[in-house]
Amino acid sequence: MTGTIETPVVAERLVKRFGSFTAVDDVSFRIARGEIVGFLGPNGAGKSTIIRMLCGLLRPSEGRARVAGFDVAREPERVRENIGYMSQKFSLYTDLTVAENLRFFGGIYRVPRAVLPERMGFAVEMAGLRHRENMLVSTLAGGWKQRLALGCAILHRPPILFLDEPTSGVDPESRRRFWDLIHDLSADGVTVLVSTHYMDEAEYCNRVALIDRGRLIEMASPSALKQHTLGGDLLVVECEGMGTAMAALHEAPGVRDVAAFGNSIHILVESAGAALAALPDYLAGCGVRVTRIEQIKPTIEDIFVQMIGAEARAEGPRP
Amino acid sequence: MFERILHMLIKEFLELKRDKWARFRLIVPPLVQMLVFGYAATFEVYHVSTVVLDRDHTLESRDLISRFAFSDRFRIVRIAATDAEVENAIDRSDAALAIVVHAGFAQLLRKGQSAPLQVIVDGTNSNTALIALGYLNQIVAQYSQDYTLDLIRRGIGGAGGKMVQVTIEPRPWYNPDLNGRWFFVPGVVGSLTLVVVVSLTASAIVREREIGTLEQIMVTPIRPAEYILGKTAPFFLIGLAQVALVALFGTLWFHIPFVGNPLILLLGTCLFLLSTLGLGLLISTLAKTEQQAFAASFFVLNPAFILSGFSFPIASMPTPMQWLTYLDPLRYYLVVIRATFLKGVGLDALWPDLLGMAVLGVVLLAISIFRFRKSLD
Structure with missing residues (x-):
């Protein structure tokens, strides 16, 4: 039935x-x-x-x-x-x-x-x-x-x-x-x-x-x-001084999105190669000591965060 | 329908079995309160502390004072020598009553004239004061009657030695000794049941809501009426057992007579429980937390007690207050329980009170079930 x-x-x-x-x-x-x-x-x-x-x-x-x-x-x-x-x-x-x-x-x-x-x-x-x-x-x-x-x-x-x-x-x-x-x-x-x-x-x-x-x-x-394209490559950054690093990464050239994931930072960049070459020096210049930076495969969480971000940007600020 | 209610009932009793505090709460406080009420709650006044100032020092004044000394209503705590001493005793609450016999008391009496007796009473507790004055009047009236008869017998009497006497012979029905306990103990059965049933029921559903089991129950196909009946049936049975326990204790320990029909008391008790369960449930559907339910039942129980006629006569209340008493289930039950215990009257006299409880019960339960449906949202 x-x-x-x-x-x-x-x-x-x-x-x-x-x-x-x-x-x-x-x-x-x-x-x-x-x-x-x-x-x-x-x-x-x-x-x-x-x-x-x-x-x-x-x-x-x-x-x-x-x-x-x-x-x-x-x-x-x-x-x-x-x-x-x-x-x-x-x-x-x-x-x-x-x-x-x-x-x-x-x-x-x-x-x-x-x-x-x-x-x-x-x-x-x-x-x-x-x-x-x-x-x-x-x-x-x-x-x-x-x-x-x-x-x-x-x-x-x-x-x-x-x-x-x-x-x-x-x-x-x-x-x-x-x-x-x-x-x-x-x-x-x-x-x-x-x-x-x-x-x-x-x-x-x-x-x-x-x-x-x-x-x-x-x-x-x-x-x-x-399969959902993030519109770029995903990097993980581990460093000392997360707050400073996140603020700096928002301003960094070639970086599209920044999100905190526990003790690390996930960043979406236009090209992994260029970012991996430029970012360590850029962050060091901002006074951030990077302990790890590499390309990773996006998880569902990354896609979720990115989708929420895209939606919020499309709509403008919501209360 | 009945199968689900039965399962609710089994569950409630299992939980009760595991809850030592709840078991204690059901048995010990009612018995303790019964004892306390049975012994302490009485309008009768005994051993009123009395100070005496005798300025007459005659046979007559000593006879009068000795009548107070031998009455168990009064206890002479001091023989004063001065007015100041009397005043002091009353001020410091050493005595609640002062009797002052003025000089010349006996002289007036011997001439067949009336003699003043000064009485000072501490009116702080107006009730005790009035009752004590009543006893005092009795003693003094008896004294003057005896004295008059004595004068007549000795032929000294004023107007030809003949006096018309009117004596009242009180015949209190149902309670020949006017024993206050007889009035209170049946009332205690009702008020205790009200307190226990309302407070238990009020917290019952709220507790399940707070611990989250209510939500788990509500996603089962159980109907609101089934849940509420299953939830209240145990308290109904507990209430019945409690009435039986306390009533038995009252008749065996305090020797309160039971002259009425037990079946009428059973019917009255069932209807009373119906209305108290309704009251408790209503609180349960209105309260969000157990604490709120507790506060609300306190807020409801106190007026219910005062308006019930347990100790303050409803007939003496202002009219709007009297209307309010019709919302009080205890008001009806006290009539039924006192009538079945002491008067032995039947349905022909009690039907309005039984009907009152039935109407109150059905209305309160219906509102509770309706509110319970809505409260989920």
């Missing part, structure tokens, strides 16, 4: 305003069955708000969305029968045990009594919580809690999963394991929409949507995104 819908998630010109603030601004997209789509963007970009509208937790101010074939504003209860949701914040009952949480959510989702033990067993196995069924959730470590939350969200075998920053605050090993689980689910035909602010997680998705300040900037596969 609903599981066989070919486009389980459709958003058409979604807008969400909170007072005078527009959190989601005219966003449209379609997600195919079994697809894993990642929502990428900085905190506050509007990723959670879009997901919360798709779950029927928030009413769209404008536009409409259909999930599993049901309108999210008009039939939220039918939508909820077909989705599993994990919120940003861990939200199981920490004063209940693993088994009690699973039994509770199983009951709320009306999982038939006959299949509940098997489903609970699967969730426990998946979360790696065998022999920990009777532990209080408050005593579990972060990675386990999060896999248990996923287990609770899929107890009723929903064809669609909405995961809102499921991996935030979890160690890299647990994050990797979590993505393996998501791939397994997707292989079974489950459609997954997952938001993250870890750019490296984009690689795990079939398609990524870049979201900034409530707008959907681009939606494409990670490889297609990487």
Whole structure:
């Protein structure tokens, strides 16, 4: 029935305003069955708000969305029968045990009594919580809690999963394991929409949507995104005195864009060869001691930063 | 529908089982408050500290004073020798009452004339003062009656030795000894239940909202009514158990009679719980944090207590205040619980109060469910 819908998630010109603030601004997209789509963007970009509208937790101010074939504003209860949701914040009952949480959510989702033990067993196995069924959730470590939350969200075998920053605050090993689980689910035909602010997680998705300040900037596969021409070559600069260096690089000849990436600076230049020859001396002249400068392949994050920059420049300053 | 509510119920009781503080909060404070109210909350006045100044030094004055000395309503704390001493005792709150017998007191009485007795009372606590004066009047009236009869018997009486006496024979119904405890203990059952149920319910949904589990619940297909019923059913059961516990304690420990129909009390309790749950839920949907819910329930509970008629008679309140009392579930329940405990009256007398609670309960719950739907946005 609903599981066989070919486009389980459709958003058409979604807008969400909170007072005078527009959190989601005219966003449209379609997600195919079994697809894993990642929502990428900085905190506050509007990723959670879009997901919360798709779950029927928030009413769209404008536009409409259909999930599993049901309108999210008009039939939220039918939508909820077909989705599993994990919120940003861990939200199981920490004063209940693993088994009690699973039994509770199983009951709320009306999982038939006959299949509940098997489903609970699967969730426990998946979360790696065998022999920990009777532990209080408050005593579990972060990675386990999060896999248990996923287990609770899929107890009723929903064809669609909405995961809102499921991996935030979890160690890299647990994050990797979590993505393996998501791939397994997707292989079974489950459609997954997952938001993250870890750019490296984009690689795990079939398609990524870049979201900034409530707008959907681009939606494409990670490889297609990487084909996106930056309009120049990308260099990484590591040095002492980042602030001085960034200010100096903005003024440097042949430099098109400058962005800070943790402890290093990524710069977009007209030509890698010319820049590599000229910049070390130029920076030394500005009093910056360069420890590393070389050409690198752009990551999704570079492309994202560049796209946001291009958009901002095209529009002029925004408040 | 019922399956989901049942799962909510199991979950709530599991959480309660794990929460030592909540368990303590449900059992110990009600019993302690019951004891405190049972013993301390009474309008009766005993052992009023009294200072006496006897300027007459006669058989008559000593007889009168000894009547105060032997009454357990008064306790003579000092025999004063001067006016200044009396004043001092009242000023320093050593005594709340002063009795001054002027010189010539007995002389007037022996002539069959009325003799003044000066009484000074500390009016700071007007209630105690009035009640103490009432007891004092009783003692003095008894004294003058005895004295008059004595005069008549000895043939000294004024107008031909005959006097018309009017005596009042009070017959208080339902509480023949006018025991204040009988009035208070059933009321305590109601007010304790109000406090516990409203404060627990008010924080219940807010807590889930704060820790984020509410959002997780709201993405399941559960309906708002199912969630709210599942969330409040435990408090309903707890409220019933609490009424039973406190009522049992009151009848066994304080020997409060229970003459009415327990089924009517049960019906009244159910309707009362319905309206208190509604009140708590309304607070829960209005508050954003547990702290706000706590402050709001405090803000609601205090007036509810004062307007309920628990200790201040509603009939003595100004009319607009009396209207306000109709919004107070405790007002109706106190009538029902006092009537079933002490009077044993039936539905024919209590239906307006039962109806009042039912209407209040349904309206409050409906508003809560409506607000709960909207509160998600």
